[in-house]
Structures are given as structure tokens and as C-alpha cells.
Amino acid sequence: MSIFRENPEYLEGIIDEMVSKKNLFKQALKNLFINKLGELTTDIEEKLAEDYGDENGNFDIENWDTSNDGEIIAYDIGYRNACLNAVKIINKITKES
Numbered sequence: 001m002s003i004f005r006e007n008p009e010y011l012e013g014i015i016d017e018m019v020s021k022k023n024l025f026k027q028a029l030k031n032l033f034i035n036k037l038g039e040l041t042t043d044i045e046e047k048l049a050e051d052y053g054d055e056n057g058n059f060d061i062e063n064w065d066t067s068n069d070g071e072i073i074a075y076d077i078g079y080r081n082a083c084l085n086a087v088k089i090i091n092k093i094t095k096e097s
Contacts, residue, residue: 029093036089044078 045061053059066072 032093033089036093037086040082040085040089044082 045059048061049057049059064071064075066075
């Protein structure tokens with residue numbers, strides 16, 4: 001007679017534990033990814049403030065004027081680079097796990 005047939009709760013407990021560990025791993029990976037992207041975003045915002053901010057380092061990134069080609073190109077390149085960095089972070093995190 002199988003232990004699982006005699007005690008179905010035993011198997012349920014094993015399955016629950018496996019699912020729990022998988023969910024914890026997924027949550028940890030998600031948190032790590034969000035933290036890394038947050039750090040990258042902060043670094044980028046600080047560099048933008050240094051390069052384009054006023055004498056106090058203030059730079060209104062949310063209202064950045066993209067009315068001419070130079071700003072549009074810079075915006076598109078920044079968006080592209082953000083995507084590439086996200087891919088790099090995902091690859092790095094999954095290799096570390």
C-alpha cells in the first residue's frame with residue numbers, strides 16, 4: 001500500500017511546500033529585479049540632473065520638452081537603453097539564482 005494512498009494529506013503537504021518555495025523564489029526574484037531597476041533609474045535621474053539641471057541640480061524629467069529632433073532622439077535612445085539594461089539585469093539575476 002502506498003503512503004500517499006494511506007495518507008493523502010502527506011502528499012498535499014509536500015505539494016503545498018513545493019508551491020510555497022516556488023512562490024517565495026518568484027517573489028524574491030521579482031523584488032531583486034525591481035530593486036536593481038530602481039537603482040538604475042535613480043542613477044540615470046542623478047546623471048540627467050547633473051547634465052541638464054539648473055545650478056541646484058534640479059531637472060524636471062516628467063516635463064522634459066521633446067519638441068525638437070534632438071530631444072526626441074535622446075528620448076528614444078534613452079528608452080532603448082532602458083530596455084537593454086532591463087534585459088541585462090534579468091540575465092544577471094537569473095544567472096545568480
